[in-house]
Amino acid sequence: MAKRDDPDKLSELLGSFNGELLSEIPQHFNDDSIKVERLLLDMVRPDPIQPRRILPDRIHHEFHDGRLTPSQALRELVQIAQVAARQRGHPFKNLLELLPDPDRDEEDIKLTPEETLLKELITLAVTIHQDGQVNPITVVDMTHGVTRLYRIETGERRYWAGWLLKDFLQGFESDGMIDCIVVPADRSSVFRQAKENTARRGLSAIAMARQAALLLLTVNGYEIPAYAVTNDFYRQALELRIPRGTAQEIYAAMGGVDKAYFSYIKKLLLLCDEAMELADRHNLDEGVLRSITGLAPEDQIEMVQQIIQFGLSGKQVEKILHQDEQTTNETGTTKFPKHINDFVMGYSKHVDDFESESLWKAFLAIHRDEHLTHAFLMRLGETAFAAARNYKGQK
Amino acid sequence: MKRTFVLTNHKGGVGKSTSATNIALGIVALLRQAGAANPRVLLVDTDSQSHATLVTTGRNDFDEDNSLYSVLMANRQDAAEIMGQVIVPSKWDENLHVLPASPMLEQAERELQGTAGSPYRLADPLAKHAPHYAAVVIDTHPSFSLLTEMALVAATDAIVPIEPRYLETVGLMNVISKINYIRDGWRIPNLRVSGVLVTKMDRRVRGHHKLLDELSAHPILGKLLCGVIPMNEAVSYAHRYHRSIFVQNPKAPASKAYGQVAGRIVKYMGTSGGA
Numbered sequence: 001m002a003k004r005d006d007p008d009k010l011s012e013l014l015g016s017f018n019g020e021l022l023s024e025i026p027q028h029f030n031d032d033s034i035k036v037e038r039l040l041l042d043m044v045r046p047d048p049i050q051p052r053r054i055l056p057d058r059i060h061h062e063f064h065d066g067r068l069t070p071s072q073a074l075r076e077l078v079q080i081a082q083v084a085a086r087q088r089g090h091p092f093k094n095l096l097e098l099l100p101d102p103d104r105d106e107e108d109i110k111l112t113p114e115e116t117l118l119k120e121l122i123t124l125a126v127t128i129h130q131d132g133q134v135n136p137i138t139v140v141d142m143t144h145g146v147t148r149l150y151r152i153e154t155g156e157r158r159y160w161a162g163w164l165l166k167d168f169l170q171g172f173e174s175d176g177m178i179d180c181i182v183v184p185a186d187r188s189s190v191f192r193q194a195k196e197n198t199a200r201r202g203l204s205a206i207a208m209a210r211q212a213a214l215l216l217l218t219v220n221g222y223e224i225p226a227y228a229v230t231n232d233f234y235r236q237a238l239e240l241r242i243p244r245g246t247a248q249e250i251y252a253a254m255g256g257v258d259k260a261y262f263s264y265i266k267k268l269l270l271l272c273d274e275a276m277e278l279a280d281r282h283n284l285d286e287g288v289l290r291s292i293t294g295l296a297p298e299d300q301i302e303m304v305q306q307i308i309q310f311g312l313s314g315k316q317v318e319k320i321l322h323q324d325e326q327t328t329n330e331t332g333t334t335k336f337p338k339h340i341n342d343f344v345m346g347y348s349k350h351v352d353d354f355e356s357e358s359l360w361k362a363f364l365a366i367h368r369d370e371h372l373t374h375a376f377l378m379r380l381g382e383t384a385f386a387a388a389r390n391y392k393g394q395k
Numbered sequence: 396m397k398r399t400f401v402l403t404n405h406k407g408g409v410g411k412s413t414s415a416t417n418i419a420l421g422i423v424a425l426l427r428q429a430g431a432a433n434p435r436v437l438l439v440d441t442d443s444q445s446h447a448t449l450v451t452t453g454r455n456d457f458d459e460d461n462s463l464y465s466v467l468m469a470n471r472q473d474a475a476e477i478m479g480q481v482i483v484p485s486k487w488d489e490n491l492h493v494l495p496a497s498p499m500l501e502q503a504e505r506e507l508q509g510t511a512g513s514p515y516r517l518a519d520p521l522a523k524h525a526p527h528y529a530a531v532v533i534d535t536h537p538s539f540s541l542l543t544e545m546a547l548v549a550a551t552d553a554i555v556p557i558e559p560r561y562l563e564t565v566g567l568m569n570v571i572s573k574i575n576y577i578r579d580g581w582r583i584p585n586l587r588v589s590g591v592l593v594t595k596m597d598r599r600v601r602g603h604h605k606l607l608d609e610l611s612a613h614p615i616l617g618k619l620l621c622g623v624i625p626m627n628e629a630v631s632y633a634h635r636y637h638r639s640i641f642v643q644n645p646k647a648p649a650s651k652a653y654g655q656v657a658g659r660i661v662k663y664m665g666t667s668g669g670a
Contacts (some may be wrong), residue, residue, distance in 0.1 A: 007424070007427065007488055007489070007490075008641070010420075010424045010488070010639075010641055011424040011425070011427045011428035012428065013424070013641055013654070014421055014424040014425045014428060014647050014654045014657060014658070015425065015428040015652075016654075017650075017651050017655050017658065018425065018657075018658035020653065020654060021425075021658045021661070021662060029426060029429055029430075029431040029432070029529070029661075029665060037526050037527075038523075038526065040475050040476065040479065040523050040524075042475075042476045042479065043479060143527075145489065146482045146483060146484050146492045148524075148527055166472075175424065175523075176475065176476075177523060194565060230655030278633060360564050
């Protein structure tokens with residue numbers, strides 16, 4: 001009896017029953033080339049790690065955490081856009097009202113990012129319905145057993161447009177399928193995705209920063225998870241260097257950037273979450289964000305809001321920051337060297353613990369010489385006296 | 396176009412389920428042996444007796460929530476998604492997947508009688524899943540009921556298993572006419588009768604030889620003859636232990652015969668562009 005659960009033996013057995021047949025089996029059974037297939041939308045899922053995010057952050061995370069279905073995620077987006085439109089005094093009920101209307105004067109209307117996104121998706125969906133899906137999306141075959149699953153490598157917008165057609169746009173219903181170029185899992189890579197991303201226009205600076213982080217993490221051997229991650233995951237790349245021999249590949253995957261620009265892009269990961277989300281949603285350039293990465297989180301957020309509100313350029317941002325610096329220096333309220341700040345903070349916090357014997361022992365432990373320790377303490381005392389006298393003089 | 400084979404005959408006990416399951420597994424094993432990139436085969440059980448489901452999955456507890464019944468009774472837009480959810484792996488091979496039947500199918504048949512578009516309730520969602528498989532094999536109920544009609548509408552190739560008995564061979568032309576009637580009536584130009592499979596051939600019975608000779612000599616049926624499966628006790632044991640004939644007894648004549656039928660089908664799939 002052939003052993004159970006031994007597929008190879010079974011195949012050998014069947015082969016033996018068929019003599020020369022196996023050699024006659026046409027080659028196209030063995031064809032593992034990349035194919036275009038029409039797949040059910042339900043079997044396709046966006047890549048949670050894809051640096052180029054389509055949905056707003058909150059919806060993105062809730063969707064990838066499995067708390068929202070694709071239809072629910074789109075419904076959330078529609079609701080956000082509806083609220084924004086109502087606040088502008090242009091409410092809409094039917095999504096098709098967002099389509100460009102030549103009879104309407106729309107030049108002065110400034111849409112929110114969510115409205116813009118929804119409008120773009122609807123336009124894309126209607127185009128797909130009318131002209132067909134000209135370009136298939138690229139998906140990676142993640143099928144395991146009977147569970148068919150395909151992860152989007154590129155083309156997430158067309159995926160969401162497909163869902164709009166399936167569940168939202170009355171009169172434009174589709175069969176719930178999408179044309180996909182199916183890439184075997186072993187041929188998928190972060191580099192390939194990066195090249196696809198950077199080859200297209202409109203990749204935001206924050207998406208570029210996430211892309212740079214992913215590449216750096218990959219070449220440094222970090223495991224890239226298959227679930228949605230916070231920005232802290234990408235920020236790990238701030239401490240990483242490009243390993244020897246991989247620089248050219250990374251710069252090429254980033255669209256042929258140079259070392260300096262890569263460094264600037266990477267530094268955008270220093271932005272706090274909120275600033276990052278705002279910058280991403282409003283597609284701000286690296287140039288305007290460059291000088292605010294060193295600010296405190298609340299200042300970053302305020303500056304990003306100003307950039308968005310007034311459409312500031314990189315030079316204008318720098319000028320504002322320079323002015324701020326001058327003003328603070330003039331008022332003399334802040335900006336001490338770090339070592340002074342640290343000492344003062346430590347002393348102020350533990351003032352009761354600073355008794356003479358411990359201070360002597362601590363200094364001696366560092367200098368290992370009594371004369372030297374004595375000299376340091378005398379100098380500390382003189383400096384403290386001088387500071388106190390300064391206060392008296394000011395008074 | 397992916398080949399979808401339906402094994403059908405309105406007579407019961409001719410070996411439809413045995414042939415469907417073993418041919419499906421045979422295709423998987425042969426494609427794997429040939430190094431095919433995609434050796435997956437989907438076995439669709441449309442018979443409410445669920446024999447094919449039972450022997451391949453070891454289960455017969457599928458119900459209205461996790462079987463073909465759920466697919467047939469779903470909204471048209473949701474049917475394909477539900478089909479994806481109810482397909483289960485077989486215990487025979489990781490590349491043989493099963494869309495299980497349940498006794499509820501009889502009820503589905505009653506409920507769907509006269510419903511517009513009911514013959515397409517299997518074909519439509521299956522068309523969205525078939526590209527994922529190298530081939531689809533459908534087992535049918537021993538009758539020309541609505542479910543069998545659905546299976547034929549979804550298929551590209553019909554294989555008719557028959558026992559080598561006089562009355563069966565007389566009825567064979569009726570079966571073929573019925574299949575042709577469905578092809579023309581529902582305008583399914585891709586459906587064709589691709590094979591006649593003689594099962595339970597007892598070499599000791601002279602009458603069986605005589606009928607097989609007549610069948611082979613027939614100008615149409617002779618060309619359709621795609622295999623002869625000998626009567627074999629191993630088949631019964633295989634059913635009993637929920638195994639394929641190849642695993643139950645690889646040296647049994649029925650094993651070799653089913654292996655050769657699977658081989659012819661794989662060759663046909665390749666030459667007819669059905670890969």
